Amino acid sequence: MKSNISTELLVDSHVKFIQSLGEDRDLTYHLTTHLRMNAVYWAVTALCIMGRKEALDREQMIDFVLSCWDDEAGGFGSHPGHDAHLLSTLSAIQILTIQDAVDRMDVPRVVKFISSLQTSSGTFAGDHYGETDTRFSYCAINALSLLDMKYLTPGTAVIDVDKVIDHISRCRNFDGGFGSGVGAESHAGQVWVCLAALSILGRLDIVDEKTLGWWLAERQLPNGGLNGRPEKLEDVCYSFWVLSSLSILRKLHWINRDALISFILSAQDPDDGGIADRPGDMCDVFHTLFGIAGLSLLGYPNLQDIDPVYCMPAKLIEKKGLKKTWLALPRHLS
Amino acid sequence: MSVNYNKNSPSIKTRYAKLHQKENKNYTPETLSLTSQLLSINPEFYTIWNYRRQILTEGIFPLKSATEVNDLITADLNLTMSALRQNPKVYWVWNHRRWCLEHVPENPGEDQSNWRKMSWVKELRVIESFLDADPRNFHAWNYRRYVLQSPYVDHTWEQELNYTTRKIESNFSNFSAWHQRSKVYTSLWERGINDEELKSIKNQEFNLIKQAIYTDPGDQSIWLYHRWLVGEGKDEELLRREIEMIEELLSIEPDRCLDTLIHYKTLLLRHRYSLKDRDECITLSSRLRQLDPFRDGRYQDIANELLSMPNN
Numbered sequence A: 001m002k003s004n005i006s007t008e009l010l011v012d013s014h015v016k017f018i019q020s021l022g023e024d025r026d027l028t029y030h031l032t033t034h035l036r037m038n039a040v041y042w043a044v045t046a047l048c049i050m051g052r053k054e055a056l057d058r059e060q061m062i063d064f065v066l067s068c069w070d071d072e073a074g075g076f077g078s079h080p081g082h083d084a085h086l087l088s089t090l091s092a093i094q095i096l097t098i099q100d101a102v103d104r105m106d107v108p109r110v111v112k113f114i115s116s117l118q119t120s121s122g123t124f125a126g127d128h129y130g131e132t133d134t135r136f137s138y139c140a141i142n143a144l145s146l147l148d149m150k151y152l153t154p155g156t157a158v159i160d161v162d163k164v165i166d167h168i169s170r171c172r173n174f175d176g177g178f179g180s181g182v183g184a185e186s187h188a189g190q191v192w193v194c195l196a197a198l199s200i201l202g203r204l205d206i207v208d209e210k211t212l213g214w215w216l217a218e219r220q221l222p223n224g225g226l227n228g229r230p231e232k233l234e235d236v237c238y239s240f241w242v243l244s245s246l247s248i249l250r251k252l253h254w255i256n257r258d259a260l261i262s263f264i265l266s267a268q269d270p271d272d273g274g275i276a277d278r279p280g281d282m283c284d285v286f287h288t289l290f291g292i293a294g295l296s297l298l299g300y301p302n303l304q305d306i307d308p309v310y311c312m313p314a315k316l317i318e319k320k321g322l323k324k325t326w327l328a329l330p331r332h333l334s
Numbered sequence B: 001m002s003v004n005y006n007k008n009s010p011s012i013k014t015r016y017a018k019l020h021q022k023e024n025k026n027y028t029p030e031t032l033s034l035t036s037q038l039l040s041i042n043p044e045f046y047t048i049w050n051y052r053r054q055i056l057t058e059g060i061f062p063l064k065s066a067t068e069v070n071d072l073i074t075a076d077l078n079l080t081m082s083a084l085r086q087n088p089k090v091y092w093v094w095n096h097r098r099w100c101l102e103h104v105p106e107n108p109g110e111d112q113s114n115w116r117k118m119s120w121v122k123e124l125r126v127i128e129s130f131l132d133a134d135p136r137n138f139h140a141w142n143y144r145r146y147v148l149q150s151p152y153v154d155h156t157w158e159q160e161l162n163y164t165t166r167k168i169e170s171n172f173s174n175f176s177a178w179h180q181r182s183k184v185y186t187s188l189w190e191r192g193i194n195d196e197e198l199k200s201i202k203n204q205e206f207n208l209i210k211q212a213i214y215t216d217p218g219d220q221s222i223w224l225y226h227r228w229l230v231g232e233g234k235d236e237e238l239l240r241r242e243i244e245m246i247e248e249l250l251s252i253e254p255d256r257c258l259d260t261l262i263h264y265k266t267l268l269l270r271h272r273y274s275l276k277d278r279d280e281c282i283t284l285s286s287r288l289r290q291l292d293p294f295r296d297g298r299y300q301d302i303a304n305e306l307l308s309m310p311n312n
């Protein structure tokens, strides 16, 4: 375990850490190809929030995204040669949106791919092999809204929006939270995807805000970190899932800001950069993004705003006219 | 199966590249065994799971007898089992296991559903062993609910309730089991039971929670469940009884009890408003602010809401 615990965000180290991710093509690189597209999205979003978007080459990134096109399915896979999946397709659309290059992909085919994945119960499958999950409903809603709100608007909608909402409401539990499917236990990650989808669709009215807000606030543990379910360990990635959910409910002041900031900062690697799930563990780009995104929502100084509904730069989402009613904590000056 | 590799070995790359000649539609037993090797190295290669299912359904099953197909499915169930033993939280593996179950062939003999029934019933035991190892694994719980929905599985709501009781009694903080209980009851209530039955079930349930609360009053899960049972507090008698129980407990674990006490007293205020009772709630909430400063913002909101509560 590292002894020198940082008390501030090591922006330069994290930028270097992110830049180094693609360089070393060792075994780990090859064992994580199934996550590559998501990793690029995590990397570029983290850089945007730190105000260092240009640290990764734009053209190279766009070329990579386009090279993951699965022409048989009409969507994006996680790596060249991998099958199309909704998770990687959303990441591809998010990256191209951030790089202002959506016109470089075949939008009508992607829209068709996404809408073909809605099942008769209203939820979405991740691909044509049929695994369903509220995560995939969110991916579909998020992706379609980024491409054009008309795909979700009555009259021009390409999916059955009411059925999605009905399905999400059936995934609601007695604790106010949501699970991955009907009957499944509440989990902070699933709570976030359901709230974010409902927020995009303007249907937060079906949420029991008080009970869910209580459940979310109780995710903070005495060490300041947040867990994802009762009686579980704290983990930096929940800093985003719990915080963004509270932010969508405009209840971010229901947890302790300073204690959580200290926890996230203590999970940084002061030597090689990056943020881990908890202090002393191996860093990865996933926890690096969600740590930084959490800090941004908490008003940590010198960061760009993140949109908690899309987990993308807030300015960009606002420019696209997609900003919702969420509330982040005011940004501190230092 | 273990595959040896060293950091400089190109084997994964070349094997992977070889598999990616998918345009060739190479659905042979050789490619099938190649997918087994790759999946044992990394069970998260979702494309390889997809490819494996294609090889089986398009290249291999059509050439086999029902018995042979059943054996191949059994082999794949074993493959996912060893993958899940190593990492019980990989979505793709659970997904492939579902696919296997759904592809058990009908046996050609007299008793048409035998193989299928056997596989699904066996699955219930398999899943219990996963939940014994990790009683909070939500993949395993989801899979359990999936198996219970099968027409091949006879399992009554009483049996499922007993199962969750066992899980809860071995650990009162097993939130997954409380959650499952809430689902069993919800489906029971949706089917409709008479008031008498409902009352007796609820009373039984309050007794179980009381034990749990006295064991660990600091566990939020139990309070959530308690609040769910009390609901909007339409039964005033019950509400008063539970408030009394909490007030007794208050000296042991004020923190969590206070939160629910304020909640119930606020419900009571909706039945019968009095300034004195409202002020008591506000006093309780400021006590809570001192006890639990992390969530100060929430308690402040609760106090503000009490202040602006209409006094009808």
Ligand SMILES: [Zn+2]
Binding pocket: A235, A236, A237, A238, A277, A287
């Ligand atoms: Zn994590």
